[in-house]
Amino acid sequence: MNQKIAIIGFGKLGQTLAKALKNTTWNLVGVFDKECDKGKNIVQALQLRYYDNLETLLFEADIIFLTVPDNLITTLAQKIATLNYNNKNQYFFHCSGSQNLDALQPLHTSNIGCFHPLQAFTENTTSLENTYVAIDGEQSSLNIATKLAHTLNAVPIHVPANDKPLYHAAACILSNYLVSLTCIAEDIFMKWSIPREALFGLLQSTVHNIERAKNTASALTGPLSRGDSSTISQHLEVLPDKYQHLYCLLGLKTLDIAKANGTITDNNYLELRNLLNNKI
Structure with missing residues (x-):
């Protein structure tokens, strides 16, 4: 050139x-x-x-x-x-x-x-x-x-020009807020002196699962994907107050994904939704 x-x-x-x-x-x-x-x-x-x-x-x-x-x-x-x-x-x-x-x-x-x-x-x-x-x-x-x-x-x-703010918001959610969520998990793990390096395996395996999945939603694992209200109740009992609101908001979105994936029953969905909403 x-x-x-x-x-x-x-x-x-x-x-x-x-x-x-x-x-x-x-x-x-x-x-x-x-x-x-x-x-x-x-x-x-x-x-x-x-x-x-x-x-x-x-x-x-x-x-x-x-x-x-x-x-x-x-x-x-x-x-x-x-x-x-x-x-x-x-x-x-x-x-x-x-x-x-x-x-x-x-x-x-x-x-x-x-x-x-x-x-x-x-x-x-x-x-x-x-x-x-x-x-x-x-x-x-x-x-x-x-x-x-x-x-x-x-x-x-x-x-297009009019879409740039929305495009950038999505990028911030994916990149910046992942750092924020990792900081929150790191803060909790520090109770047992677990080093930040211990988080990398979980982060990398999650990204790997997303890459290999037929779509992002199908890579979902964990208690909400199974409709496990008992485990979620335990989380809400022990989580620091400063993280309760964010946990529930993210939980509600995750619950919607689990329902769309068809991995939980309607009764599971309603029970968990009420559980999370009551803490917001």
């Missing part, structure tokens, strides 16, 4: 994108971050240029990724719009899961788009392979985003 790509914002996502792009035929020319030392070792390892001047980077790039926090995207777009350079053929992509194209409107160009990998990033993430990427934009921007995704062995999916 002859088009030159630049990355503005070099946190976990920016670093992952740089590592992934460097192993492709796309021409990644360099990065910019207001914290000029962020990820400097990665820039050196990838033999990239760390620009100390934003205008210089913009002048040399054809495709620019804004991998900054959501609340800084529009501010950055406004700053870019004030700089004294002119390249009407440039394309700008932000990587927010919640923001739509309006965040880039200060650029006054239709060559804008969204490119959000549905993945949780760490400093050690090096690839977007098999990652689903939510894209949006005018047709020319969608074409570029699609080509980029395919080059990275990712899977592009079109999420």
